[in-house]
Amino acid sequence: MVVKVYGPAFASSKRVIVCLVEKEIKFEVVDIDIFKGEGRSPDYLKLQPFGLLPVIRDGDYTLYESRAIIRYYAEKYKSQGTELFGNTMEEKGKVEQWLEVEAHNFHPPIYTLVAHTVFSSKLGITPDQNVIQENEAKLGKVLDIYEERLSTSKYLAGDFFSLADLSHLPFGHYLINGVGKEYLIRDRKHVSAWWDVISNRPSWKKVIQLFPPPT
Amino acid sequence: MVVKVYGPAFASSKRVIVCLVEKEIKFEVVDIDIFKGEGRSPDYLKLQPFGLLPVIRDGDYTLYESRAIIRYYAEKYKSQGTELFGNTMEEKGKVEQWLEVEAHNFHPPIYTLVAHTVFSSKLGITPDQNVIQENEAKLGKVLDIYEERLSTSKYLAGDFFSLADLSHLPFGHYLINGVGKEYLIRDRKHVSAWWDVISNRPSWKKVIQLFPPPT
Numbered sequence: 001m002v003v004k005v006y007g008p009a010f011a012s013s014k015r016v017i018v019c020l021v022e023k024e025i026k027f028e029v030v031d032i033d034i035f036k037g038e039g040r041s042p043d044y045l046k047l048q049p050f051g052l053l054p055v056i057r058d059g060d061y062t063l064y065e066s067r068a069i070i071r072y073y074a075e076k077y078k079s080q081g082t083e084l085f086g087n088t089m090e091e092k093g094k095v096e097q098w099l100e101v102e103a104h105n106f107h108p109p110i111y112t113l114v115a116h117t118v119f120s121s122k123l124g125i126t127p128d129q130n131v132i133q134e135n136e137a138k139l140g141k142v143l144d145i146y147e148e149r150l151s152t153s154k155y156l157a158g159d160f161f162s163l164a165d166l167s168h169l170p171f172g173h174y175l176i177n178g179v180g181k182e183y184l185i186r187d188r189k190h191v192s193a194w195w196d197v198i199s200n201r202p203s204w205k206k207v208i209q210l211f212p213p214p215t
Numbered sequence: 216m217v218v219k220v221y222g223p224a225f226a227s228s229k230r231v232i233v234c235l236v237e238k239e240i241k242f243e244v245v246d247i248d249i250f251k252g253e254g255r256s257p258d259y260l261k262l263q264p265f266g267l268l269p270v271i272r273d274g275d276y277t278l279y280e281s282r283a284i285i286r287y288y289a290e291k292y293k294s295q296g297t298e299l300f301g302n303t304m305e306e307k308g309k310v311e312q313w314l315e316v317e318a319h320n321f322h323p324p325i326y327t328l329v330a331h332t333v334f335s336s337k338l339g340i341t342p343d344q345n346v347i348q349e350n351e352a353k354l355g356k357v358l359d360i361y362e363e364r365l366s367t368s369k370y371l372a373g374d375f376f377s378l379a380d381l382s383h384l385p386f387g388h389y390l391i392n393g394v395g396k397e398y399l400i401r402d403r404k405h406v407s408a409w410w411d412v413i414s415n416r417p418s419w420k421k422v423i424q425l426f427p428p429p430t
Contacts, residue, residue, distance in 0.1 A: 049360045049363065049364075050320060050357075050360060061305055061308070063308050063309070063312055064312055065311070065312045065315035065316065065319070067311075067315055068308065068311035068312040068314070068315045069308075071308075071311050072304070072307070072308035072311060075304065075307070076304050089287070089290065089291050092287070092290070093276070093278050093283065093284075093286075093287035094278070096280070096282075096283035096286050096287060097278055097280045097283040099283070100280035100282055100283045101265070101280060103318065103319070104280070104318070105265060142265075145264045145265060148264065149264075
């Protein structure tokens with residue numbers, strides 16, 4: 001079965017696609033432009049009632065929320081492609097922990113920075129310098145903790161690449177390409193090295209080449 | 216091994232404890248009062264570098280982020296106590312989806328409501344009626360989607376109780392007890408019935424009795 005992924009141009013859908021590439025799972029894409037309100041169409045809302053991206057269809061099975069989808073495929077195709085959950089239950093626990101850190105600590109400030117810089121005009125937001133500075137400071141504090149963590153292990157969950165690292169790629173990409181706050185990564189030696197390793201994986205380079213992020 | 220859970224008085228730690236009760240896992244608790252700044256002590260930051268609750272210790276293993284911890288125990292003790300991930304990979308995918316909906320759609324507005332009502336003085340927040348109204352409206356829209364979902368299945372992920380439902384208990388409790396916005400649940404027939412079923416589980420009643428929420 002070929003997996004259909006909706007909205008490949010957008011960052012959260014790329015979280016799913018890079019996982020499918022790592023797991024060597026065939027997929028096709030369905031374009032949908034949330035900036036044009038296509039997320040609010042009745043047909044789309046039947047698939048994703050919150051009107052958000054991404055959603056996948058896999059035969060009769062529909063699933064939304066990018067971090068749920070990547071967990072589903074990493075486990076369903078455990079023995080295919082890259083192992084993305086570690087090898088033991090305890091490693092998997094750490095993957096889950098850092099996936100949650102990405103979602104709750106890394107994502108909110110970086111999303112706000114992206115919204116107030118790269119997509120302000122498309123989202124109808126007047127960029128607010130106070131909001132930008134506040135979230136820049138928040139993200140810096142989060143990355144200080146990453147720096148400490150990455151001084152003792154090569155990747156976030158341990159010495160293995162996992163969903164936890166992968167989940168940072170789509171919005172981390174905007175921090176380097178678009179937001180103009182690359183220093184937040186480059187001023188931190190271990191974060192910078194980690195970013196170079198994960199963003200140079202063939203899977204991510206392929207995703208960026210196939211589906212250039214909108215700006 | 217007895218699991219040590221930090222901060223049982225607080226809502227996100229209760230997410231972990233109710234899971235341990237459902238899974239029939241022995242635990243003990245370590246009191247920590249984040250309102251008194253105990254989350255910023257050097258010893259605590261070694262366990263949870265973000266200074267947040269909860270964290271667990273299980274022998275030499277330390278894990279934080281409540282939704283990571285409940286996934287870890289639900290899987291590690293799969294054949295013990297209540298099955299909380301469903302029976303098939305596809306059911307588990309739906310559990311993951313609704314766990315993410317809880318984290319990203321339900322939690323932010325209800326957390327803000329709780330912060331601006333129940334804990335405003337402890338958090339040093341001046342309750343802002345505009346913020347309250349805005350988040351009340353947001354939560355209402357989220358619960359409209361829950362209402363539709365729960366008109367076709369008994370629980371969020373399907374006709375089985377799961378981590379997805381369990382994860383709503385700690386902050387859902389405050390909506391009924393403290394925030395004063397019970398109508399958001401009671402005005403929605405299926406949400407109201409679902410809430411009664413999940414909040415009357417012996418596990419949750421035991422947690423509330425053992426560790427009364429602070430107000």
